[in-house]
Amino acid sequence: MTVQQETVLEATKDPVTELRERVTGDLLDVVVDLESGRGCRLRDARDGTEYLDMTMFFSSAPLGHGHPGLREPDFEAALVRAGRVKPANPDFATTEQARFAETFQRVLGDPRLPLLFFIDGGTLAVENALKVAFDWKTKINARKGLAVRGSRVLHLEHAFHGRSGYTLSLTNTDPVKIRDYPMFDWPRIPSPAVVPGEDWDDPELLPEERVAVEAAGAALRRYGHEIACFCYEPVQGEGGDRHLRPAFLHAMQELCGEHDVLTVADEVQTGGGLTGSAWAYQTLGLSPDLVAFGKRVQVCGVMGGRRVLDVPDNAFREGSRISSTWGGALTDMVRATRILEVVEDEHLLDSSRRMGELLLSELRVLSSEFPSLVEAPRGRGLMCAIDFTDPALRDRAIAVAREHHNVLFLPSGPRSLRWRPSLSVRKDEIADAVLSLRKTLGELAPG
Incomplete structure (x- = not known):
């Protein structure tokens, strides 16, 4: 965390509490540290707790956290320049x-x-x-x-x-x-x-x-x-x-x-x-x-x-x-341009397909290991999900994964658990997330 972040955090006490009192939302009990995240791992700015993130801000962070391609000086300078004013893009060209x-x-x-x-x-x-x-x-x-x-x-x-x-x-x-x-x-x-x-x-x-x-x-x-x-x-x-x-x-x-x-x-x-x-x-x-x-x-x-x-x-x-x-x-356009260049340079569309096949194969194994708890593994690319046999069990699994294993998942529909890793997700990150869900299911299994 930077000195500025520490000052802001101290001034606002607990940001989650402050925001829950003042702003409408469904906040997780996590304060994102914008400086120290890497790949699919983010840190809580309050105590440094590291989470394996399979949500990616509802699948809106294609390069995950702290990608080096978004830390290059030229990009950061362009982002600051675009942030000084907010043009009316439909009427003023840039x-x-x-x-x-x-x-x-x-x-x-x-x-x-x-x-x-x-x-x-x-x-x-x-x-x-x-x-x-x-x-x-x-x-x-x-x-x-x-x-x-x-x-x-x-x-x-x-x-x-x-x-x-x-x-x-x-x-x-x-x-x-x-x-x-x-x-x-x-x-x-x-x-x-x-x-x-x-x-x-x-x-x-x-x-x-x-x-x-x-x-x-x-x-x-x-x-x-x-x-x-x-x-x-x-x-x-x-x-x-x-x-x-x-x-x-x-x-x-x-x-x-x-x-x-x-x-x-x-x-x-x-x-x-x-x-x-x-x-x-x-x-x-x-x-x-x-x-x-x-x-x-x-x-x-x-x-x-x-x-x-x-x-x-x-x-x-x-x-x-x-x-x-x-x-x-305009700031979003500058960020999006750089993200798309990275997607292109690192062939992340192909990677999404390959990593998605790996993830889906692992979810099928989990389904065979815990047939009384989960079923219907499915996916296209990295857009994967698995159903729980009981909606309340799904909700409990998401809580246990976060509280016991520091992994963040999101629900989908009445009883599904959705996977939304970044396009740049690595094999070891998928393996760690699957292992954590396996441990979670073991804890929830009857007997």
């Missing part, structure tokens, strides 16, 4: 924003999605993707002589797309997050998630997938030209790391194409390399018209193209249809 846009498209970009929009927050990324779709559908309807607004979003059960505005009408995971807030009655269809297995690549729809596609067809018949888009997460993270098969999502994509309905991939949780590729939709062989991104990219926003380009004056191109004062923070 070299830093231009460099970020170029680096983003080089490392993560899709040539079929050439349009970019930046904003702060994953929720607002999804919201603006929906606005692009509403605008597009209404203009397509007008071309056909239909005075009908595109004003509805087809979406899935167990979805989490955000906590404000339009996204509230799509989110349906934890009722606490949406209870009593006004929402639109938009068409919601079953989510036929499966644990990836032998039938993962079967081109034929499973019975539950046929039910979902039929429900989508019924919604399209009922609401007709009002449905602007189908919004989905390739893996439903908040809902419990629920995986949707390629065959189902392809069937939905085809159905949407037949009805002039855009497809919106919400990759706020899955995008940016976590699943072993730049975007999960690429691994699944999908062709979305819009992609919302955020979290580990550092800057949130929307990529657009494909059928969006059929309307020349789409919302990306018509002035002031989508915008904000800041258009994403």
Whole structure:
């Protein structure tokens, strides 16, 4: 810790207590030491306790803690320079924003999605993707002589797309997050998630997938030209790391194409390399018209193209249809540029895929060792999870792992434990985290 950090810590006494009294949040009892963390290990600034971090700030720290690539003098100088003022990025150009846009498209970009929009927050990324779709559908309807607004979003059960505005009408995971807030009655269809297995690549729809596609067809018949888009997460993270098969999502994509309905991939949780590729939709062989991104990219926003380009004056191109004062923070863009350079230089997309295979194989072993406690190990890249047979047992396991073994995990859905290590995670860090969970399960095992 630096002298300045020690002074701040002393002045505020216990930051966790202070923040719990003054600021809304769900704080862990950890004070992050921004100077001493390394890899997947962070330290508590109060007493130096070291934790093995499998959360990465809800998967928003792609290089983990204290990566040397983020400590280089030129980068730190650029970060300070960008931090002296906060430009209105949509209206005032800077070299830093231009460099970020170029680096983003080089490392993560899709040539079929050439349009970019930046904003702060994953929720607002999804919201603006929906606005692009509403605008597009209404203009397509007008071309056909239909005075009908595109004003509805087809979406899935167990979805989490955000906590404000339009996204509230799509989110349906934890009722606490949406209870009593006004929402639109938009068409919601079953989510036929499966644990990836032998039938993962079967081109034929499973019975539950046929039910979902039929429900989508019924919604399209009922609401007709009002449905602007189908919004989905390739893996439903908040809902419990629920995986949707390629065959189902392809069937939905085809159905949407037949009805002039855009497809919106919400990759706020899955995008940016976590699943072993730049975007999960690429691994699944999908062709979305819009992609919302955020979290580990550092800057949130929307990529657009494909059928969006059929309307020349789409919302990306018509002035002031989508915008904000800041258009994403410039300091975030400077940090994101450097992170993407490291991801590229260190081949971290490939590493995410390899380390994810290792992690998943270890979770399968744990499932076979403790079948009465855990089941359904699953993952794509480093986006892995395992279910507990009892929700209360899952919550107890997270507490025991932290209190007895100094490992940080997060829950997912009603009974899943999610793994979200950094893209730069090492084999020894995965081994240590798995060993700690094994010890935790041993402590919780009956008898």
